[in-house]
Amino acid sequence: MQHATRRCPAAHPDDPTLCAGPVAVTVLDASNAGAQGCEHHAARLLASLDGGRVYALPDAPTGAAIRVFTTADTLRPFCWVDGPRTQPSQFSRAENRTPTAADSRPVAAREAATAPLAFPPRQGQSGDVPS
Template structure:
């Protein structure tokens, strides 16, 4: 893993904008996995208060790699629990080891 956990991902504005290749803004540029579900299903807030909206899959991967990050409090409980459960099982920057 070549990235320290303190290095924030490139943040994009939340809203109607989507990442390149039609993926959600929470998807890291080097993460090859496709989105799962709506691209604005949840929002992750880092420890500095910056927000990034995305699908449940990429929000979980982002949460796993950011120290002090959390799911936005307005995200419905089922999605928030799914994100926390998935993130708990992932290493930081899971795409670097093929997960």
């Protein structure tokens, strides 16, 4: 799905959302390939990478990289894709760390135990990347 509105380089082609603010950070993957982006799309990209890092651009607002990092922690990889998520790599890092009161296993472990595989893992974990 291509969008007519010009968006930052960190925006995934299938992500329907518009940029939120100016390009402020660079997100690097595990092999140091990078994309500059607004905080919104940078957080979505970082959440979808295994081993990604974020760096503020010189003219970025104070705290931009920290905001992207903390937001990415709570976002599920490829969060614009609907469907059941059954594997730990398909949940946010925060969900994978946080058990509930009723079950001491993290959310991803509980849901993975009861549902079939239906969504691709994070980019970099299996080589399969949604396009």
